Amino acid sequence: xxxxxxxxxxxxxxxxxxxxLSFLDFVLPFDSLLLLGWxxxxxxxxxxxxxxxxxxxxxxxxxxxASSSIxxxxxxxxxxxxxxxxxxxxxxxxxxxGFKYFTFIFTLFTFILSVNLLGMIPYSFTATSHIxxxxxxxxxxxxxxxxxxFASHGLHFFHLLMPSGVPAPxxxxxxxIEFVSYxxxxxxxxxxxxxxxxxxxxxxxxxxxxxxxxxTAGGLLSxxxxxxxxxxxxxxxxxxxxxxxxxxxxxxxxxxxxxxxxNLH
Amino acid sequence: MPQLDSLTYFTQSFWFVLLFLAFxxxxxxxxxxxxxxxxxxxxxxxxxGLNSSxxxxxxxxxxxxxxxxxx
Numbered sequence: 001x002x003x004x005x006x007x008x009x010x011x012x013x014x015x016x017x018x019x020x021l022s023f024l025d026f027v028l029p030f031d032s033l034l035l036l037g038w039x040x041x042x043x044x045x046x047x048x049x050x051x052x053x054x055x056x057x058x059x060x061x062x063x064x065x066a067s068s069s070i071x072x073x074x075x076x077x078x079x080x081x082x083x084x085x086x087x088x089x090x091x092x093x094x095x096x097x098g099f100k101y102f103t104f105i106f107t108l109f110t111f112i113l114s115v116n117l118l119g120m121i122p123y124s125f126t127a128t129s130h131i132x133x134x135x136x137x138x139x140x141x142x143x144x145x146x147x148x149x150f151a152s153h154g155l156h157f158f159h160l161l162m163p164s165g166v167p168a169p170x171x172x173x174x175x176x177i178e179f180v181s182y183x184x185x186x187x188x189x190x191x192x193x194x195x196x197x198x199x200x201x202x203x204x205x206x207x208x209x210x211x212x213x214x215x216t217a218g219g220l221l222s223x224x225x226x227x228x229x230x231x232x233x234x235x236x237x238x239x240x241x242x243x244x245x246x247x248x249x250x251x252x253x254x255x256x257x258x259x260x261x262x263n264l265h
Numbered sequence: 266m267p268q269l270d271s272l273t274y275f276t277q278s279f280w281f282v283l284l285f286l287a288f289x290x291x292x293x294x295x296x297x298x299x300x301x302x303x304x305x306x307x308x309x310x311x312x313x314g315l316n317s318s319x320x321x322x323x324x325x326x327x328x329x330x331x332x333x334x335x336x
Contacts, residue, residue: 008266013273040276054288059295068303070310076303083300103293111288113291131268132277136285198268 008203011129015042042104049125053114087253093255097262110249116197116243120236129197134190142186142253149261160264189253196246200239207232
């Protein structure tokens with residue numbers, strides 16, 4: 001066994017069903033197809049991962065809640081726990097005004113959690129390890145929170161950039177810093193999630209390759225190879241915790257940004 | 266790094282937005298109302314259980330009444 005695969009190979013996007021505009025090449029002039037070459041509707045392994053994760057969650061929830069009763073069944077209790085978990089986060093971060101956004105935040109949390117956890121299955125794909133997907137989420141949250149801020153406070157929303165009790169000479173500096181830190185929110189939210197998933201899965205792949213190489217080397221090295229294998233098992237446990245933790249962090253930060261928009265500090 | 270391959274950005278974003286919206290609609294129309302209904306009914310039952318001395322019907326009557334609300 002001398003072939004060592006790149007640890008980044010697991011992030012490749014492979015089309016399962018190719019759907020692009022090339023079938024239009026006899027209608028459109030040649031140049032326009034070159035311009036529209038980036039428009040690609042292919043169903044890829046990333047789409048399949050998201051589809052599987054969301055469908056699994058929905059079906060699990062449906063089956064668990066189908067025979068719901070006042071005294072909960074274990075699976076019903078699990079979904080009630082997720083509900084109350086998100087409910088508590090919103091109550092602590094925003095207060096009662098935040099319950100308007102409960103469904104969105106619940107969807108956000110369960111979506112990230114199920115996509116992250118599906119990625120922990122060997123040979124599957126982690127859609128949240130791609131920066132485009134997490135940027136889609138974080139930009140939606142960032143733009144949404146800004147719209148909520150302007151809708152509920154009008155131009156008073158700019159008070160967010162000006163903390164009270166700051167001496168006048170410092171104001172230009174403070175406003176610049178606050179403005180930059182406000183803009184960074186949208187990016188840091190997405191980068192944090194993608195970087196965590198990317199780093200974790202790359203590390204798992206490297207340790208797994210290392211353990212595999214040692215175990216197949218034969219002799220004493222095979223016995224010593226049990227050590228990286230044990231490490232791999234421990235890291236998989238850690239990664240499952242991180243999958244949950246990153247979904248939680250994303251939700252809490254979303255609530256905290258919404259809190260700034262709704263309550264202005 | 267496949268993450269920086271800009272040719273895959275459109276298909277990834279497109280399917281992500283589509284599937285997230287579908288997921289949101291199912292959660293908003295089905296799952297969240299269902300869990301909220303259970304939790305509210307349970308809170309109501311517990312409240313009526315505390316004041317059961319003032320209610321004329323037996324506790325089992327109230328329970329079947331509220332359970333029928335769940336259906």
